Amino acid sequence: MTKQENPTYKFDSLGTKGPYRLVDYWYFNRSLQSYNVEGYNHMMRTAPKVDIGGIGSCSYCGTPIIHHYIVVDSTGKSFFTGCECVLKINHGLKKDMESFKPKRDKAVREASLMKRNANYNNFLKENEDYYRSLPHDNDYFAKRGKSFFDYLVYCGKDASKNTQHKFMGIAKEKLNMNPSLYASEVERFKNLIEGYNKEVAEQEAERKRREESRLASKHKFEVGAKFEGLELTCEFSTCTTSNWAYTTYLNSFIDKDKNCFVWFTNKKYSRGEIVTLKGTVKSHTYYQDRAQTIITRCKEIEIEAA
Numbered sequence: 001m002t003k004q005e006n007p008t009y010k011f012d013s014l015g016t017k018g019p020y021r022l023v024d025y026w027y028f029n030r031s032l033q034s035y036n037v038e039g040y041n042h043m044m045r046t047a048p049k050v051d052i053g054g055i056g057s058c059s060y061c062g063t064p065i066i067h068h069y070i071v072v073d074s075t076g077k078s079f080f081t082g083c084e085c086v087l088k089i090n091h092g093l094k095k096d097m098e099s100f101k102p103k104r105d106k107a108v109r110e111a112s113l114m115k116r117n118a119n120y121n122n123f124l125k126e127n128e129d130y131y132r133s134l135p136h137d138n139d140y141f142a143k144r145g146k147s148f149f150d151y152l153v154y155c156g157k158d159a160s161k162n163t164q165h166k167f168m169g170i171a172k173e174k175l176n177m178n179p180s181l182y183a184s185e186v187e188r189f190k191n192l193i194e195g196y197n198k199e200v201a202e203q204e205a206e207r208k209r210r211e212e213s214r215l216a217s218k219h220k221f222e223v224g225a226k227f228e229g230l231e232l233t234c235e236f237s238t239c240t241t242s243n244w245a246y247t248t249y250l251n252s253f254i255d256k257d258k259n260c261f262v263w264f265t266n267k268k269y270s271r272g273e274i275v276t277l278k279g280t281v282k283s284h285t286y287y288q289d290r291a292q293t294i295i296t297r298c299k300e301i302e303i304e305a306a
């Protein structure tokens with residue numbers, strides 16, 4: 001027999017005996033050492049322990065490896081090998097190797113996110129003073145003393161959205177570090193910033209609107225009291241019960257002072273619709289800290305033209 005036809009001999013020379021089994025996969029995040037020593041040390045402490053050899057190289061050929069496949073011999077001795085050498089032990093282990101592909105892909109993905117995050121944060125840190133001296137790109141936040149640094153931190157906080165390298169471009173452009181940006185790329189950054197500004201402005205307007213309506217709304221009338229000629233504007237209407245027999249809608253209204261009224265009935269009102277009601281106050285409640293007057297047995301009344 002030639003060596004190639006009997007490839008397990010090297011493993012046997014390690015003092016192990018076939019048949020061999022592939023039992024696990026482990027990702028060696030080597031580059032962690034360059035930007036997160038603590039994380040690197042933790043990874044090394046929690047790495048799987050093997051009987052022969054150690055982390056970082058293939059027990060079969062000695063090549064430095066990132067992807068560690070854990071092989072166990074018939075006596076239970078374990079060691080690391082790289083993916084090529086797994087197949088040299090026994091080509092039949094290919095299937096087992098493939099079963100670790102999801103684990104491997106996930107590890108690679110996570111490592112790249114970690115690295116991207118670290119790069120971005122290091123970059124910001126290095127230029128923190130400069131970016132703190134610039135105003136936030138959004139007027140609203142700029143007026144409240146937020147800096148361009150705050151903006152970059154916000155933009156880059158989610159590495160999985162893959163926007164960091166784009167914002168790095170924006171940041172560098174600000175620093176005038178990257179004058180060679182292509183015009184199309186600069187255009188893209190502008191669009192990105194515009195989109196971001198718009199989103200922030202919308203969120204802020206919505207938050208303000210909610211806050212205002214929360215503060216403005218007070219309970220009206222006494223519980224059990226009857227009212228008449230109450231003019232209300234519908235805010236929204238949503239279906240709460242629906243079956244073959246009946247449908248109920250939650251209709252939320254406000255009066256001219258932004259007090260909130262809720263009426264459960266089988267009629268759906270549309271947003272902006274104005275009604276004048278007579279009815280009874282059923283209860284006083286709160287929804288997300290906003291005072292609501294729940295009304296019941298209401299009737300729409302016609303307003304006579306003056």
Ligand SMILES: [Zn+2]
Pocket residue numbers: 058059060061062063081082084085
């Ligand atoms: Zn190898």
